[in-house]
Amino acid sequence: MSSRWVALSAGLALLLAGCVTVAPVPDPVQAALDKAGLPAESLGFVLQPLDGSRPALQRRANDAMAPASTMKLVTATVALDTLGINHRGRTELLAAAPARNGVIDGPLILRGGADPDLDWPALWWLLRQLRESGVRDIRGGLVVDRTLFNPTRLDIGLPPFDEAPEFAYNVIPDALHLNGSLLDYELQAADGRVAVRSLPALQGLTVDASAMTLSARACKDWDEDWKPAALTAEGDARRLALHGAFPAGCRQRAPLQLVDRQWLVTHAVRQLWTELGGTMGPGDVEAAAPAGAVVLASHRGRPLAEVLRGVMKSSDNALTRLVYLQLGAQAAQPGEATLVAAERVVRDWLTTHGVDTAPLVLDNGSGLSRSERVSPALLAGVLRAGQAGAQAPELLGTLPIAGLDGTMSRRLKDSPAHGRARLKTGTLRDAVGLAGFVPDASGRLWVFVGLVNHPQAGAKGRPVLDALVEWVAGQR
Known part of the structure; x- marks a missing residue:
């Protein structure tokens, strides 16, 4: 089938699905916004049964919004279709x-x-x-x-995303990506001091925690008082000095990026x-x-379909970036930057499937970015195209299930969406999102995209999106 015919078919499907309605915010969702102190203008969504039996309900559908990790849906969908489910590193x-x-x-x-x-x-x-x-x-x-x-x-010369570049979510992968460029460190507070060792222990690496103090925090909050470590070279050897405070009586193993890869x-x-x-x-x-x-x-490595299940369920930034770079590596012209080629692949795929790329801003494909942008309509188009494609079962299987697993394991447990909705989450300081598929009370599967952009979105936006999921799950 030609690219032109695919695009025409996608456009015809949207026409057959009925007109698009600029929807008011449903009452329970407005109540959640009011409780959170967020304005209705911070919320954008596209909601519609996948079979087109009802017009799409939308707000801010074509606005460029920060997607956070819902951007991973774009990378995963394009990769499954372009690289193939059996692609292996x-x-x-x-x-x-x-x-x-x-x-x-x-x-x-x-x-x-x-x-x-x-x-x-x-x-x-x-x-x-x-x-x-x-x-x-x-x-x-x-x-x-x-x-x-x-x-x-x-990774060289790139400004850090935030104040914690050593933590796993901030790793910028390369083609080798040995152990995720991470080394495990076991920290233990005992006998009035903090002891630390690396796992595995490497000859030439000395880890010194003598400057660390003890805190009264709960063990689960051990990283709250973490301070940047100092690495010094002593010939071919390396000396790593840890700083900050660690909870008394706590023992923790942390994978960290503290030594040059x-x-x-x-x-x-x-x-x-x-x-x-x-x-x-x-x-x-x-x-x-x-x-x-x-x-x-x-x-x-494992086949791509297996890798993406873990990537999407846990929202793994580094591995998503690795997959995105593979899209570029496969298509790059001689001398072309891999990220440039990856963006070309994604934009071409979206255009071929009739998805408007005007609101799209790509950076690394993971959503861990201050610059990446999508529109709710773009994400909805990706979901529709993915569900209509040959890899639909694999894509659906990557999404966290409400109340059961992945990043949705603790959400919507007492909701009609529990165990039924499959949704990719996204969270940054000023952006939260949910995108995927939600069955309604009649069993119809809805395309669901909800994004909240606001300075307080990360702290207050999740209940708003959960209320929107519950509203869709209750429709008949």
Whole structure:
């Protein structure tokens, strides 16, 4: 089917669905707005049965609004249709030439292929494969190849999103993305002080928590008094000094981005290789693998459909960004920036499916952005196109279920939408959203998009959107 015919079909479907109604705010939703002290103008929505049996109800439908993590619906829908449900990231160990008599006469090359499952066990298994193939001695050092994306390190020079760049939600991925560029730290308050260790323990990394004090906070709020850590280089070694306060009697494991990822990769590879009985020469660099390099071992991530289920249920920013970058890597022209190519792919897909891209502002595809914008109508169009597409069951299966799992596990538990509505959440300081599908009292599935943009949206907007879901769930 041609792109023109798809676009015409989408437009015809909207006409057949009936006229669009600029709707007043339903009474229970207005009551929730009043209770929260939010103006009605802060709310935008598009609500309509998927079968078009009732006209769409809408407010601010075509306005460009901050979507927060409901933006992930755009990335996930386009990726499922463009990359395919079986698309997999891949990590490879290579050398310029095959090993001879257990020796690689040159460096070992670790090439990243946007593998979302490259954790510590996967890295160990890669090196174990190499060791069991008979390789023992690597005469050169380690070459880390991140060239799938352009530039290779999108994190360098980018201003932090907020005051906590070391936490997992703020990680900016690259093509290698080893363990999410995170290292676990176990903090424990005992004997009047805070003790800390990294997991795994890495040779050359010293973690010092002597400057941390004890607080009376609940353990669940351990990060409230966290202060930026200080990392210093001592030759090839690193010294990490932690600051702030930690709750007395608490023990917590936290994945944090505190050590530069290149140092982390090279030291982890060297340590694991030594533990496996191998040797490695000096000279670690970040560079492209040479033409004709030989693959010695590989690891494949899970299929995209499986990855997206976890990504969407937990609203994983880093992995969403990784998927978005894969859209660009697949389509990029020589020398083209990966983010530029990814935006082109998304806009072309939306246009092909008859979705107006005028309100769209893309940044990283995850919604963790102050600049990204969509309209409620755009999100509704994405949901309609996704539900009409071949990957509709996979897309539906990624969405959190009201009151049961993911980021919706604690919401709408006493609502008629409990266990039935499937909705992607979004939360920033000044923006909250819900978008997905809500069955009404007659069992009809509604396309649901609700966005609240206001300086107090993050603190007060969720009950408003929950009231809108309950209203739709009660329609007949």
